[in-house]
Amino acid sequence: MRAAFALVAEVGLEGLRLRQVAAAVGIDQSTLHHHVATKAELVAAVAEHAAALLATTAPPSHLAPADALAAHLDALADLVARRPELFTVTAELDLRARRDPSVRAAVEGQEAGWRAVLTGLFTALGEPDPAARTELVIAAVKGVRLAPDLAPRVLAQLGATDRGK
Amino acid sequence: MRAAFALVAEVGLEGLRLRQVAAAVGIDQSTLHHHVATKAELVAAVAEHAAALLATTAPPSHLAPADALAAHLDALADLVARRPELFTVTAELDLRARRDPSVRAAVEGQEAGWRAVLTGLFTALGEPDPAARTELVIAAVKGVRLAPDLAPRVLAQLGATDRGK
Amino acid sequence: MRAAFALVAEVGLEGLRLRQVAAAVGIDQSTLHHHVATKAELVAAVAEHAAALLATTAPPSHLAPADALAAHLDALADLVARRPELFTVTAELDLRARRDPSVRAAVEGQEAGWRAVLTGLFTALGEPDPAARTELVIAAVKGVRLAPDLAPRVLAQLGATDRGK
């Protein structure tokens, strides 16, 4: 549900009220329950939606490693600029994942894919410790999620230190 | 309240119940209200407590810049290892700061100090873009908060790319 | 609806859900509403079904009074053994009859017939107070409904005290 997604960005998972979701769509609370059995299920759907959106930043496979990495970072910067709420929602979900198994599944799935892509790129680039560089990128992106205006600068750094080598 | 701090780490700000805080201390709910007027006030106290703990990683001022940076990163790594809950709580507070002004005050205060220290160090080290490096460090630390086991690797990267220059 | 009957025996009238009835028959809830307008109507149908089943224990009219009574008690014992759920359902209906007029109609109709038969038998047997004996039998049967394993013993007592006279 897109409405739920937008509401999470606005009021957080904690402030998410089924009533508001239903109102945003213009239907009754019970009608919402007709489509989504439980609140947890709705949150899980939001989590999977977010994971799918993030997956769009994966670089095309036909690019050379260096270009692929640049393309990926560019896509991330672009997404942060165009849809900052997505990253807010992701931050909320990361926290919720600690307690909600179905959210955890979605979050971990997305992260595993991301990690695989990055590690592959850094390995192809001949990095001495690809896993470590991967974690640095992931951490930096996660850490800058709540400050979209700083994201370009941080992402640029990630590319720069890389090219600098 | 230390009890509240521990509970936030365990069940999150969303799951924080005044009743449990009171029970953890062994007093009645109403007695808790005598010491802390409102729940928001308690959360604010937790936020300030967290900020104070983080401030302990600031490097001693008498060190040379390079040593100071290393000391700071070491202190962070140490803190992550010894008190991982602190970082969980910080992640919760970052999210809450978006909506709760008093939490925001504490979080922004701590972050401003941190930013000042880092920028000072990177400037003293002759970095071309000290502000950018600062944001990278902050983002990376924030991003690795929920995965304490990855923290050493990420912090090592931050030191390495730095020294590598 | 047989499905409703079985469900009442299992989960009680209170736990009866139209959705489950529909599912048991393999049709949609709305389709169920096509056949049975309202839930009360379905319950009334169940009540009439139960009354009809109980009516099968009426003794054949051609028997001598003593044999007829014995036959009736035997038929009851047989029914309790073969279809204990019927008596569970009857107990539920007795309670519901206090508030639902159409259930009351079915229950009272069945009971009036039963009472007439018993009174007739006891009168023919020359009992001093046929009405009282009738009520004893009815009460005993009703009272043993929820404990089918005790029924044979109680029914035997009814026959014994009777014959003992």
Next chain:
Amino acid sequence: MRAAFALVAEVGLEGLRLRQVAAAVGIDQSTLHHHVATKAELVAAVAEHAAALLATTAPPSHLAPADALAAHLDALADLVARRPELFTVTAELDLRARRDPSVRAAVEGQEAGWRAVLTGLFTALGEPDPAARTELVIAAVKGVRLAPDLAPRVLAQLGATDRGK
């Protein structure tokens, strides 16, 4: 809670609404929850209250068996006349006991005590099959619960067939 007891007699366990109970006492719904954690707990309390009331019909131990039995039946008749709702509630509870363990505990406890008393009496009276007579009495009383006006007649029969021997 007396209010809950009265309401069960009126609208049945199925129709019991915490709101009404609270209203009957003149307190808020949440205040009711403050005293009784859950609805099931309230029902269990009602069950135990009913069991306690029924226990008052146990005959004094100093009486001779025949007198004790008569006293017990008299006490029952008296209770039916004075407090017919108690028996309505008991009928409700018997049905609920099939699904609610805590109600079952109360109901079975009361019934076990009753059964013990009756069996003791019938044994002392030299009945050939005391257990069977016990079950007849229990069943008859249970069966006449919902028709208090018939109770005297049925109870008289129980005494009569007994004395008739």
Next chain:
DNA sequence: TATGAATGAGATTTCATTCAT
């Protein structure tokens, strides 16, 4: 300072029923 009782606002969920197809 401490507490127990009380409260009100609100949240999720259930369920019989209806409407349009």
Next chain:
DNA sequence: TATGAATGAAATCTCATTCAT
């Protein structure tokens, strides 16, 4: 005849907060 989607009314329970003691 059958259905899926929609609904509204209601029910239980939670929780921060307040009041009187």
